[in-house]
Amino acid sequence: MNSSNGYTIHDKSKKRSFFYRSKGDSPFKRILIHLVLVLACVIAVYPVLRILSVSLRPGDRLLSTSLAIIPKDASLGNYREVLFDKNFFLWLWNSLIITITTAVIGVILASTSAYAFSRWRFPGRGPGLVFLLTTQMIPAAMLMIPIYILAARLHLINTYKGLIFAYSVSSIPFSIWILKGYYDTIPVELDEAAMIDGVSKLASFYRIILPLSTPAMAIVFLFNFMTAWNDFLLARIMLQRETMYTWTLGLQSLQGQFQTEWGAYSAASILIAIPVMALFLFSSKWLISGLTLGSVKG
Template identity: 70%
Template sequence: MSAKHTTPKKSFFRSGREDSPFKRILIHLVLIISCVIAIFPILRILAVSLRPGNRLMSTDLAIIPPDATLESYRIILFEKPFLSWVWNSLAITISTALIGVILAATAAYAFSRWKFPGRSVGLVFLLATQMIPASMLMIPIYILAIKLGMVGTYRGLVIAYCVTSIPFSVWILKGYYDTIPVDLEEAARIDGCSQLQAFLRVLLPLSTPALAITFLFNFMAAWNEYLLARVMLGSQESLLTWPLGLQRLQGQFQTQWGQFSAGSILVMVPVMVLFLYSSKYLISGLTLGGVKG
């Protein structure tokens, strides 16, 4: 790269600031249009959430309406059970994401470091579970849950969330463990650690980025899950999670647009901040899991 080569014309793939101004403007234009398409629907939610109650239905396209008010936020926070939906979701999501990561972290270690009988069958099985349509498993789980009396409680839901995220997590974590040399654990074992201690004290601390990604994935999957919660919780008013609650606001006779949008903004902004903050790790984790397998 250091050698100054003689080709005068640089191709599309490497060129940077030496491009012709026209080409640079064109590229920026395309990117700006993409950004507008990406962000406009999100800003519209904000716009609707700020409208006063009598102007919810309007053909106004302004992002901050001229008579902006926080009325919808007040209603959803203090007059609707929105906070208890969020609380329910948080309680379920944090506990299941934690358990899911622990189960996957240990299983991935076994897959990464031992050639035990049934290993390749297990890995193919993990891949195959990704093909099962969600509504396919819903049928037997729902009927079994009725028979076990688990409908209308969190029991079935919590167990299901813990387990369903395992295959994907194991793939990501195994891919990451594979990149860590076994020598490190062997060194620890020479120093008198047991295999389990070597895993806990050497490998796990080194895998923090991958563990964080997996936790985030599990968290997002459970946090945003709608279908299973709808099937398992039925019409238990006090147990609703936020996706069910928000859908209910929209699904009634007359859509509570303002409240729906205000609730959406409240749920969405923390998730988006978390996501953007961790997106760098997310990307490396994904490509690692994808390429290395």
């Protein structure tokens, strides 16, 4: 960080910069940095560990002022209750079927549109892209009012159809932006080479662009999946019958305003959060590269 560390600035083997690497840092400073990071990690992870802790408590000791992560008489009773005495599988099924359909439809609709935005300079292209950005500014709660009223008039309340339509369309603008950014990085020469071989521009999309853009499609699929999977607001408005509940509504119903089923709630949270977090952490490198693609290049 500073010249008192005792190396010369011409020594190339020790690139030194406070903002780049810490080779030249004093041990005290290195320890301090690790301390700060450990503290941040504890803050990040502690509330999650608390859910785990409550989920392992036996039924008669759910309310306890103990701060131990693994309770003394840990039991899996809450998990048994959630899996067998609650509608857990029903919520999971509802969420899965809505979310997967949504994500697939969203990717298909967005991929062709993004190709048009990436490869053609048609009139209205710029305003179209700005329009897509503007839709991201509309508060979700704002669209809820007309969508609820229209859905009520069209008898789409308490159906999967209404939710699937709404979710797959709402994710399109963001998906188009990400996919367009990715297509832009694929050289146009590839399309042209294919066209010289007598392939039409559309066929070159299917034969060249689509196979090359599988990573971006995976990112978009995952984004769409996560958005729909984690949605509460639209589901709360559209689904009122208990057999239609997605897991977000189900979890909320366990945490009623007057009586909270802490054990069942925590066990269900853990069962849902662990796979989602694993998927997210596993794919975080791609997700993040997809997010930063546009901004770094722009």
